[in-house]
Amino acid sequence: xxPLKSKWGKALRSxxxxxxxxxLPARHEIGILSFAVVLTATVFYLxxxxxxxxxxxxxYVITLLLSAETLTEKGTLSLTAMCxxxxxxxxxxxxxxxxxxxxxxxxxxxxxxxxxxxxLIIRNQRARLDLxxxxxxxxxxxxxxxxxxxxxxxxxxxxxxSQVRTMLMALKADGVEDLGAHVRANPDFLEQCITRVPTVAxxxxxxxxxxxxxxxxASSMRRFIAQNDATFLELIVxxxxxxxxxxGKGSIITSDGTHKHVLLTVGFPEDPxxxxxxxxxxxxxxxxxxAQKALFEAQAELALASRAATVGALSASLAHELNQPLGALVxxxxxxxxxxxxxxxxxxxxxxxxxxxxxxxxxxSDIIQSTRSMLGKRAPVREPVSLVxxxxxxxxxMEGELAxxxxxxxxxxxxxxxxxxxVRIELQQVLINLxxxxxQAMGETxxxxxxxxxxxxxxxAETVAVRIHDSGPGLSADILAKLFKPFHTTKDTGLGxxxxxxxxxxxxxxGALTASNHAEGGALFExxxxxxxxxx
Amino acid sequence: xxxxxxxxxxxxxxxxxxxxDDLVLSCGYRSRLFSSAEAFLADDDRxxxxxxxxxxxxxxxxxxxxxxVLNSQNAxxxxxxxxxxxxxxxxxxxxxxxxxxxxLGKPVDFDQxxxxxxxxxxx
Numbered sequence: 001x002x003p004l005k006s007k008w009g010k011a012l013r014s015x016x017x018x019x020x021x022x023x024l025p026a027r028h029e030i031g032i033l034s035f036a037v038v039l040t041a042t043v044f045y046l047x048x049x050x051x052x053x054x055x056x057x058x059x060y061v062i063t064l065l066l067s068a069e070t071l072t073e074k075g076t077l078s079l080t081a082m083c084x085x086x087x088x089x090x091x092x093x094x095x096x097x098x099x100x101x102x103x104x105x106x107x108x109x110x111x112x113x114x115x116x117x118x119x120l121i122i123r124n125q126r127a128r129l130d131l132x133x134x135x136x137x138x139x140x141x142x143x144x145x146x147x148x149x150x151x152x153x154x155x156x157x158x159x160x161x162s163q164v165r166t167m168l169m170a171l172k173a174d175g176v177e178d179l180g181a182h183v184r185a186n187p188d189f190l191e192q193c194i195t196r197v198p199t200v201a202x203x204x205x206x207x208x209x210x211x212x213x214x215x216x217x218a219s220s221m222r223r224f225i226a227q228n229d230a231t232f233l234e235l236i237v238x239x240x241x242x243x244x245x246x247x248g249k250g251s252i253i254t255s256d257g258t259h260k261h262v263l264l265t266v267g268f269p270e271d272p273x274x275x276x277x278x279x280x281x282x283x284x285x286x287x288x289x290x291a292q293k294a295l296f297e298a299q300a301e302l303a304l305a306s307r308a309a310t311v312g313a314l315s316a317s318l319a320h321e322l323n324q325p326l327g328a329l330v331x332x333x334x335x336x337x338x339x340x341x342x343x344x345x346x347x348x349x350x351x352x353x354x355x356x357x358x359x360x361x362x363x364x365s366d367i368i369q370s371t372r373s374m375l376g377k378r379a380p381v382r383e384p385v386s387l388v389x390x391x392x393x394x395x396x397x398m399e400g401e402l403a404x405x406x407x408x409x410x411x412x413x414x415x416x417x418x419x420x421x422x423v424r425i426e427l428q429q430v431l432i433n434l435x436x437x438x439x440q441a442m443g444e445t446x447x448x449x450x451x452x453x454x455x456x457x458x459x460x461a462e463t464v465a466v467r468i469h470d471s472g473p474g475l476s477a478d479i480l481a482k483l484f485k486p487f488h489t490t491k492d493t494g495l496g497x498x499x500x501x502x503x504x505x506x507x508x509x510x511g512a513l514t515a516s517n518h519a520e521g522g523a524l525f526e527x528x529x530x531x532x533x534x535x536x
Numbered sequence: 537x538x539x540x541x542x543x544x545x546x547x548x549x550x551x552x553x554x555x556x557d558d559l560v561l562s563c564g565y566r567s568r569l570f571s572s573a574e575a576f577l578a579d580d581d582r583x584x585x586x587x588x589x590x591x592x593x594x595x596x597x598x599x600x601x602x603x604x605v606l607n608s609q610n611a612x613x614x615x616x617x618x619x620x621x622x623x624x625x626x627x628x629x630x631x632x633x634x635x636x637x638x639x640l641g642k643p644v645d646f647d648q649x650x651x652x653x654x655x656x657x658x659x
Contacts, residue, residue, distance in 0.1 A: 323621045323643065324549045324551060324552055325551055326643055327551075327555075327642045327643035327644065328549070328551035328552050329555075330643045331552070331555035331556060331646060332558065334559070335555065335558045335562050338559075338563075339562055349558070349561070349562065352558065353558060356551070356554055356558070360551050360555075363551065
């Protein structure tokens with residue numbers, strides 16, 4: 001072999017004999033190759049010109065092995081051919097045509113050794129090439145992933161959920177089936193979980209979302225997750241149930257204290273071992289949520305205003321229409337008494353008065369009837385309404401009010417709630433009214449005891465019951481008696497129409513609204529909503 | 537009194553008219569019914585009328601406008617008792633300024649109305 005001087009090197013490279021991606025430094029390589037050349041020459045000399053009875057040619061194998069790193073597949077094949085040629089030449093020179101069985105066997109062994117070595121070297125090289133190719137593909141895939149992760153405008157985190165998963169699986173092994181119930185019984189559990197989710201990495205958008213938090217600050221999400229945020233519980237329930245994906249809405253508090261609504265998406269890895277790097281995505285939907293909330297509020301206000309306006313206009317018009325027949329009735333009745341008081345009573349005149357009284361009463365009744373039927377003509381828009389969703393939406397709508405009054409709000413839902421066919425805005429109006437009343441009823445209740453519990457359950461005769469229980473002082477017998485009367489109010493600014501309207505709205509659709517005191521204290525309002533609303 | 541006093545009732549509502557008619561009758565007076573201020577003004581025999589019961593709010597001429605028309609005519613005017621569902625002070629003041637005998641709210645207080653009629657007729 002020749003040392004890789006530039007001329008030779010170039011020539012060999014152009015023949016594609018030399019591996020362009022060698023791993024050894026050039027000086028080191030030249031040393032090895034020089035040794036290989038010297039070794040080959042020595043073996044050739046000894047094999048050709050001495051009479052040592054051994055398979056010296058086998059030592060060419062060392063040459064092959066030494067140059068394996070440097071040569072390509074083609075180079076190795078050529079070198080093998082050359083070594084076999086040298087061995088054959090030496091054999092011919094030393095033994096000529098006199099067939100010496102031992103010498104021939106030695107040659108054969110040497111040739112076989114060289115061929116096998118050659119084959120092994122080539123196989124090894126191919127395997128290595130495959131590995132290198134695979135590594136390159138893996139690297140570029142990793143690079144692509146990094147680019148997506150870093151450059152994405154969606155806030156992304158890599159979080160280590162492995163500890164939490166281990167905790168959850170341990171719970172499962174202990175026989176816990178309902179994680180929600182377990183968390184309710186062990187309020188600290190959620191906290192423990194949150195602190196055991198270290199952040200592995202966060203992209204620029206993620207740090208920006210948290211209010212340009214530095215990487216260190218963001219290492220634990222503890223301080224960013226809003227208190228009472230139910231989303232984290234839902235997330236760990238998803239892990240607990242071995243779900244592959246989680247999506248939910250949550251709220252976070254950025255480093256400057258602003259609340260943001262985020263859409264949270266988490267894809268869980270199939271292999272539990274990969275839970276140490278779970279990708280969590282967050283999308284800031286604060287503005288969308290605020291717009292939606294404003295829309296809801298505007299709708300609710302509009303509904304209330306239009307109802308109040310309707311009630312106002314209606315009562316004014318009714319008062320006006322009824323005034324005439326009622327006025328006539330009073331006069332007729334008094335006149336009738338005068339006819340009776342005469343001596344003798346003028347019974348003919350009494351009969352005339354009585355007839356007019358009957359006629360005017362009928363007229364008053366007709367006015368009321370026609371007003372009702374006029375109202376009935378406005379066909380209400382009914383749609384299927386999920387009471388569970390409606391309660392959730394109403395809660396979201398009133399979140400500010402609830403938070404301001406530091407009220408814990410919980411919803412318990414039976415599993416088999418059918419959607420009801422109803423006028424959505426009417427039901428929402430009733431809910432808003434009842435929740436607002438509950439909030440106001442707890443004004444004097446200590447903060448830590450303020451709680452509104454909403455229970456949604458199927459009730460008798462194809463209805464759904466929504467019960468709203470507060471932890472306020474409850475309703476006195478006096479209030480209970482007058483609660484649903486129009487114009488009864490405990491508020492300085494109230495019209496006192498709220499509960500009266502709520503009850504009449506529900507009753508018009510075949511439902512009901514009742515109030516009582518809960519056995520454990522506090523007021524309990526019960527809405528009964530028929531699954532199929534009645535026609536008026 | 538040699539003859540029964542005659543009370544004119546001016547009201548657009550038939551029920552009220554008839555009720556007042558009977559009331560007047562039960563008091564021992566006679567009545568004449570008019571369904572509008574215009575009908576009253578068109579009547580030729582107004583001189584025989586001793587007192588008027590007038591609704592304030594009527595289609596066409598209102599009670600107050602009727603009063604103004606009568607005040608502008610050079611003829612004796614019987615005492616006018618106004619009745620209204622709308623108890624606003626401005627209308628009341630306008631009626632009293634125009635020389636109304638009384639201004640009563642509707643539904644009318646029966647005894648008050650009877651007393652009022654008696655006093656007006658003594659005038």
